[in-house]
Amino acid sequence: MLLVLSASITHWGIGIQVEEKPHLVRVPRVESDSTESAINETSSQERPETAGKGTVSHGEIKDKKGIPVKIMALILAAIVIGAGGTYLWAEYVRHWSAADIEEQIISDPTEATPGFRHNLAGRTVTVEGKVDTIETHETTLGDLSLIYTTSSEYIALVVWGDVPYEVGKKIEMRVQFEWAICNNETHVYSPQIAFPWQVLPAISMVLDAVSAVRGLVLVPEDIDSDTVRLEVFDQYPALSLSDLNCSLRVGTSSYTIEYIQSLGFWNFGREIDSISNLSQGVSVNDLVDFVDLDHDGWITAGDYFELSGIERPEEDSGMRTYMLCLGLTNITDPEDEGDTFVGSSHMVITNRGLLRYTGGEQYVPYARGSASVNGNEVTVTCDRLMKQVSWDDIEIQLTDATNYVSWYPSADGLDGESSATQSLGSAMLGVAEATCTVTDLAGNGYLDEGDYFVITAPSGFTISPYLYYSALLLYEPMHVRMFAAEFSP
Ligand SMILES: [Ca+2]
Numbered sequence: 001m002l003l004v005l006s007a008s009i010t011h012w013g014i015g016i017q018v019e020e021k022p023h024l025v026r027v028p029r030v031e032s033d034s035t036e037s038a039i040n041e042t043s044s045q046e047r048p049e050t051a052g053k054g055t056v057s058h059g060e061i062k063d064k065k066g067i068p069v070k071i072m073a074l075i076l077a078a079i080v081i082g083a084g085g086t087y088l089w090a091e092y093v094r095h096w097s098a099a100d101i102e103e104q105i106i107s108d109p110t111e112a113t114p115g116f117r118h119n120l121a122g123r124t125v126t127v128e129g130k131v132d133t134i135e136t137h138e139t140t141l142g143d144l145s146l147i148y149t150t151s152s153e154y155i156a157l158v159v160w161g162d163v164p165y166e167v168g169k170k171i172e173m174r175v176q177f178e179w180a181i182c183n184n185e186t187h188v189y190s191p192q193i194a195f196p197w198q199v200l201p202a203i204s205m206v207l208d209a210v211s212a213v214r215g216l217v218l219v220p221e222d223i224d225s226d227t228v229r230l231e232v233f234d235q236y237p238a239l240s241l242s243d244l245n246c247s248l249r250v251g252t253s254s255y256t257i258e259y260i261q262s263l264g265f266w267n268f269g270r271e272i273d274s275i276s277n278l279s280q281g282v283s284v285n286d287l288v289d290f291v292d293l294d295h296d297g298w299i300t301a302g303d304y305f306e307l308s309g310i311e312r313p314e315e316d317s318g319m320r321t322y323m324l325c326l327g328l329t330n331i332t333d334p335e336d337e338g339d340t341f342v343g344s345s346h347m348v349i350t351n352r353g354l355l356r357y358t359g360g361e362q363y364v365p366y367a368r369g370s371a372s373v374n375g376n377e378v379t380v381t382c383d384r385l386m387k388q389v390s391w392d393d394i395e396i397q398l399t400d401a402t403n404y405v406s407w408y409p410s411a412d413g414l415d416g417e418s419s420a421t422q423s424l425g426s427a428m429l430g431v432a433e434a435t436c437t438v439t440d441l442a443g444n445g446y447l448d449e450g451d452y453f454v455i456t457a458p459s460g461f462t463i464s465p466y467l468y469y470s471a472l473l474l475y476e477p478m479h480v481r482m483f484a485a486e487f488s489p
């Protein structure tokens, strides 16, 4: 107690208004970048020598003339107790704002990997504020809400599941800080604060889209606490397994660098395993398995990778990131490195499991489809779909080697009591005319598994017997391919 009281005198030197308006008191803000000094300034118990400086000697009181020593002593006692109480209040009872939390970020420009000040580890504070926005993401681990208060645009509080708060109303939340590992780094983070990791699942979505443009859609899911399975949801065009290799990489940092590296794919993190020839399926370190489910020697929908024994974080706020990259084996010229990249999957692993956003504007509801040709008619069926999607958000494309035509279904036209069909008219693919008709089995206005479209070419698909056609479904909001079904007349 003595330590706290005398240390509080030290603090007193930086804010005598403390006693009059205790609600204005803040924990001294640390301007230095040094964590060491942060500890010294905010935690007197860890620095007893500082405490000595503030001790008031009896001699000082005697020097004051005109004021009775007894009264002076009483005043000082009141000040000491008041300031000590204020100190305790400021340190342990007062509520923080999100802006206060923001000030606890270590912002050393030499570190691209921020965390909170180390003296917060093990502490719990109450954060309060007025709710400004609530951002809810559907994720593989349930609904994740990021709650921003009016005091900070940067620090979001985290709520899993139902949100007991409303925009414009007060929020009060207990926030714990802990040491946590993010890839190769150790930081102080909090499970109740989204900083800095909320960006990482969004990176996964961006990279998925890039991979899909290259032709590969891999969908990762947790099989158990030891195994992640990455299913080949779509691969277009089909590639021979003997031409493919894969590399499993682990992230090395927590934030900015991670983002930049992952955009460079092969530059991402550190390789921890690889398979040099997918047709042989043997990995160097036994962390990756590849299963050619249909044994056709090609990478096709339904084939999968399994990652076993990869490290996972132990702490609630910890995180590890991995990336599985697929490449073509036979291009060795480094100049062509971009061309060797087939696709990738970026995974964010928490101690609760694989974290991915599964909704929102950036989410592409990938699908799988198949085409069956009957004379001059091809029927393309949606066999699998990650998530129901409105027909308003879908573009149907038919391509040959050089041309393409598009059709746009409308949800209104496919919304009925039961099975609904919509004719989308005819278009010219090169010199061939083609028409498209969409059938929504349930007539609910949404693309579901089993829904299909029929493309008819009155002049047939036989302009050239060497042409291969593809029917594609595009997710219009992002203009990204949901699936492609190849066929030849
Ligand atoms: Ca296969």
Ligand SMILES: [Ca+2]
Pocket (backbone or CB within 6 Å): 440, 441, 442, 443, 444, 445, 446, 447, 448, 451
């Ligand atoms: Ca439907």
